[in-house]
Amino acid sequence: MNTANISSPGLYAETLAKGAIPADHVHPDSLKGIPRRQTNPARWNGEGWDAFVGALRAKNVEVREKKQTCLVYATDCGGLAYGRPHGVTLAGSAEQISAILKEAQKRRVPVTVKGGGLTTEGESVAFGGLQLDMRGMNRVISVDGKNMTVRAQAGIHWHTLAEALRRDGLDYLSAPLNLTASVGGTLGVGGIDINSPRLGPSADQAVSLQVVTPTGEIRECSESENPELFERVLLGYGQFGVITEAVLRVRKFTPITMYYFYYGSLRDALQDLQLLVREDAADYCGILTILDKAINLLVAFDSDEREHAFFEKWRNRIRGHGEPGFALRMAWHYGLRPWRLGEALYLLGRKRALEPAFKPGQYMENGKIVDRAVVFGNQVWKFWGGRQMVIPDLAVNAEKFVEAIERGNAVCRKYFPRYTLYCVGIKLSGRRQRYELSCVPPDAVDFAYGCEFEPLLGDAIYSREYLQTFKNEIYDIGVDMKTSYYRFGGMMKGYIRRAFGDELVDKHLAMKRAADPAMILNPDVIF
């Protein structure tokens, strides 16, 4: 059997040549008593589908059933879960979605909602039933410069929203680095950016929502109107309604100044990130690593004042090096370990590729980066994207942060020769109902922290078993340490009860049953 030329000290690091039948690589310690729930849920049997479609067509709702159309929706960004809807509808209005959900309740047809489809555990994949493509509702409705809000259809991509807001000199508060994520999908799961340490998750910038409930009622909700629904739908993983419109807070657009501090120690970098988050030292900060060798603490500012304050008060308190200092450290490190020359060259090559990509000339003005979200969003896809994306994560409180990430890092090292960690802080706004059974860990106070563990698969082909085993081992850390997860559901839903306990899950299951009697809305995500 041919194997790709990748070596690793890990136990199961070999990769497979195309076409080879993989051995079962499940690590004996990886499951720790958790029933192995892997890959796709069973496909819905299609009972009543034709009548459902007939009823919708009678109401002028288009359902596309062509095989090729359905197959375009077969997987999500993760590329590991595969399903196939019986049909696809392009969302057009709240009324249309209301009609769909009413019929779906009546006929018990599953409806799976897809926004940008940036899930990695199959959460937005339809295993039969109707796929509702929310990107059909992709428009800005109004911009209110006086109250600094925007109302948009929820299928809108963050990028499209930014494009519209920029004409008014405005920007959204915080959005995931993937700009093809949809607003509705993001509000449903959280939404983390490098400004989340200051501004919280994207979900917390929602002022009000228009929601179609699983039984088809169209409701407006906010902290003052239908607050219970508002709190359920935000971070609700699509269980309690389809968000069709959202009013979001916006801010003035600013180019930003960005600095990178380099670390040789992951622990030092994590502790310094926490210092900056805790003391509100920067407008943006996060950690991005190449393996656990080149650790990069990114710090950025919206204003010169904040930048000056950082250099006055905090720069000397963090241990990161500038580039020359880091280069010297690396030269010393690898000079003493010549047998790791390959790794050193990889780090150097990666750095040389990444650096200009993150500072492209056409996005730089007077030393500041303009549209950094676009630059980051594109480079994330270019350097970290692929047909298969495996990004297990952990969301933890401040006290558990360093230990969780160090344990996760050890798992990455064991499984993959190349990987990246992406860590950020998340500001919490009090004890909100929406945080319950969500990516926000139950024991987090003031701030939560998240880390994504992403192997760089490159052209290597790994078996699904192998990738799943890696994910399981990361998720096991969450169970062990009683943390939460950012990617939350789908193929990893077997972990939800383990992580949160029966009482909390049963409470939410009861709420779900009350809101969605036929359990048709996004049925394979959480429950």
Place this chain on the structure above:
Amino acid sequence: MTNTSATLSKYGSEKCTGCGVCMLTCPVWRQTRDIMLTACGRTRTLQNGGGPQDMRDSLAACVLCGSCGPVCPAGVDTVGLTTELRMDLAEKTGPAPDSAPGGQSSPGVKACGTVFFPGSAMRKDNSLLGHALRLLEQEAGFYEDAEISAMAEKMEAGIWPDPGSLKDFVRSMAGVTEIVAADGFLHRHLRQWLPEVRVTGFGETLLRRPDIKKALKATDLYMIEARGYHADHSRLVNFYDRLRLETGCRLNTSLQRTAIPTGATSRQNPGPVRVDAREQARWILDKRKTERVVAEAVEDMKIFKKIPGIEVIHVAELLSLA
């Protein structure tokens, strides 16, 4: 006959991850919000075993502006792929009924140095053509490009040029060092056919002249011809960014630094979905404080002229010649 796997690998579509970044700049997506009508939908269809017959409407709707190409993180050659799929479809179904007629050739003409291909739209406007030729008289010689224009129109419809004619054309360009082509669609093909020849757009060539560049005002919206721009994006993105910084003018660029097209330069094939060029123009102008639109493409200029309350000129008209 379509060889799907060969098409997949030739243009890199097997690398498509479905990220959807290409949709962010696509005018068809902007107006329809339908993934099936985008490059992303087409590559995903191919990956799932579909062929051009499964994407007939999608292929017809594409305006080949090329804005999806430079932003694709996987490096899929989206324009090449769409063009080839159109050809596959045309082979199966025969040319579209209103496909472009052949043009007048310029037999025996051996061009040399820098030549100017005005394109069909400019050739129809004698006054503008004369003006353009006077501006370029130091830089480029006029080339009667009716045959090339006809070839381009057919290629856009999915009909590949006759190899003999193409060979004749390439031979006739033996002494040419640079082609200034107003029709951006031709740029990528000219570069493929004539790899030694520098290919530039009409606007870029004029803007090399300081007096023309100086005539641009900060209140102008400079309308880049999208197809030529995206065909050489990594170079031109810097060229036009410098133009913006030096003159203060606005550009029809998106946050992705692609050129937002009107779609007017496209010969859209018959199909149920067509990009509304006026709607695109309105979006380009939306909330931009613009006193004048300066268009590189004649087709774009005509579309903007239909929008009341704004002065519209062609880039060749920036400098009035006595």
